[in-house]
Amino acid sequence: MPIKKLLIANRGEIAVRIIRAAQELGIATVQVHSEADADALPAQLADEAVSIGPPQAAKSYLNAQAVLDAARQTGADAVHPGYGFLAESAEFAGAVADAGLVFVGPSAHAITLMGDKAAARHAAQDAGVPTVPGSAERIEGVEQVKAIAAEIGYPIMIKAAAGGGGRGIRIAANAEEVAALVPQASAEALSAFGDGGLYVEKVIERARHVEVQILGDGENVVHLFERECSLQRRRQKVWEEAPAASVPDNVRAKLCSSAVALAEAVNYSGAGTVEYLYDDATDKFYFIEMNTRIQVEHPVTEAITGIDLVREMILIAGGKKLDITQDAIARRGHAIEVRINAEDPSNGFMPFPGVIGNMRLPGGPGVRFDSMLYPGYAIPPFYDSLLAKLIVWGDDRDHAIARLSRALGELDIEGVKTTKPLFCALAKDGAVQEGSVHTRWLEGWLEDNASRLT
Amino acid sequence: MATEQILSPLPGTFYRRPAPDQPSFKEDGDTIAVGDVIGLVEVMKSFHEVTADKAGTVVKFLAENEDAIMAGNPLVEIET
Incomplete structure (x- = not known):
């Protein structure tokens, strides 16, 4: 079913970009915004604007329920997440679909698969795509990391499976650093992403x-x-x-x-x-x-x-x-x-x-x-x-x-x-x-x- | 004894703790020396320490954890 009314769950220049595309397609637009963005350009350009909470992103643009409530109130039939905020939340994509709305993006399944960086590496290898030398799956402890590093060579990057955006990356230059950094990286990943899973990649210099x-x-x-x-x-x-x-x-x-x-x-x-x-x-x-x-x-x-x-x-x-x-x-x-x-x-x-x-x-x-x-x-x-x-x-x-x-x-x-x-x-x-x-x-x-x- | 305020140099989101799972930099009744960190301000996704420009004892915090603040807003009231 072609989209008739699109809710934009983002702000700034990308919200403006999405409104422009929707208007050219004859699709009505609903801009959700925080209290700090009531006068912002997206709210001016969209057909409707709905406040979804206080300025802090955690209380507005990241509040999935507030976004879904705004969609229901305005009769929007689709949600465009833009980039950042909820764009790569499989949970949000699933909740949008469960509410009977169209999520402008891939399925929650594809987001989940690619969001788990270790699983994505595995999917890439299965599809014949070259990956950075490293662990085939999530790693199990310090000794396994040392064994992999001995094979691929130092320095190596220890990365959070649930991570992204450059967060939670540690670089180890030798076996002693591996012993120190693996437990640290796992604890940090657990606290930042709720998942302490790690994987390992060789550092490619000058890439x-x-x-x-x-x-x-x-x-x-x-x-x-x-x-x-x-x-x-x-x-x-x-x-x-x-x-x-x-x-x-x-x-x-x-x-x-x-x-x-x-x-x-x-x-x-x-x-x-x-x-x-x-x-x-x-x-x-x-x-x-x-x-x-x-x-x-x-x-x-x-x-x-x-x-x-x-x-x-x-x-x-x-x-x-x-x-x-x-x-x-x-x-x-x-x-x-x-x-x-x-x-x-x-x-x-x-x-x-x-x-x-x-x-x-x-x-x-x-x-x-x-x-x-x-x-x-x-x-x-x-x-x-x-x-x-x-x-x-x-x-x-x-x-x-x-x-x-x-x-x-x-x-x-x-x-x-x-x-x-x-x-x-x-x-x-x-x-x-x-x-x-x-x-x-x-x-x-x-x-x-x-x-x-x- | 006089009551004074420490003001935020930046607009953004105020945090009283260095990280969500750690204790506050300062509590009511704590003494503050010039240069002590009293909180963080997150401005455009980057974090900046707010340091005390005067010494004293904390009477109360005027901005709470995660409050939205403007530059010049009072953060804490101290007795000097």
Whole structure:
């Protein structure tokens, strides 16, 4: 049944993005919001807005019952979770379905399987997807970890099976550290995720982060090529590109088809991303995890393929079968997204909530600006610092970087400090221009350059 | 003896404990020295310690654990 009224269980720029897609499909929109977001752009743009609780996310955006109550009150027939908050809660996806509503995303079963990182590794191996050398399943104690490490070599990462987002990771360089860190990591995982289960992976030095966008309808799966997100700070992506300039065409074909194989193996429905580490010295790629939701950086894929991912995921959730065949998906040019955060890069990226003054937004050919900003908007301190995403497209990577510099020059947001100076500097940097970076490159670069980012 | 307040330097969510399963930094009646940590403020998902800018004895906390606060809100009343 096509969706008639969509409730958006998120906030900020992604809520605006989802409302836009729904409106273009003629679908009515309900925006749920915390008390701190009553005046925010999503609440202004949606057909209806419903308060679901106090400012703190735990009491509003993470309150599944309040979201379901709002859906019932307004007669919404579907829920879009966006990213973060409840987007990867299998329990929430199940509760939405049990309430007779459509969850815009995969089944609770697929979320559960991919949410357990040890089970996801296993599923990937079964689908023939290369994984980082490590434990086949959850590990049972210190001695087993030492035995695995002796086989794959140190250093190793000890990770929480129920973890994600870079949390709860320990790195051990030798057997003594394993003995000390395994019990610690297990206790921390138990307290943070309610599950002390662990697994082990070899540390891949100097890896790049590449990820494949897929779309499935429960039977058929297509890929929309890959993105590269190697520029990260504290394991958070700050600059994303499509395609990955570092991946040769023959490797790209294998990489993308491995993501399709994994998604097919779990009968995936909706938009998803399969993440990999890529070693450009050996051209080998290794599965890390699958994210069962739309991602922040999805616009770069939209820019090179011309496919509206949020529109597609809403249509699929409404029961439409994929009518795009793999052969019909072509990529053209190169796209870059940078995350404009309310942070002061010259002061340790200190968060900078405040009131937005005048704004001058970039425009012209190949420029897209996704945000929830307007002059006079008071940025609440309770949520993440993402204000806007600047996305540029060019004929090739050099053109995209030149366009990024040009668009950043036009962008001016008064009233708050933002990460714009970081991207102005990175766009001029030789290593970035050559594309010779890896996931730990930016942190080293910041040690030398951060103080000048004003 | 005078009563004074320690104010929050940041807006966000106030926490009186370093972690949910640990005791509060300070309780009523505790003495506070300049530089002591009296709580955490979570602003945009990053945590910042709030330190005392004056010394004294805690009369009472004016902001409770997990309260939403604005910069300049009083957090604790102390007797100096």
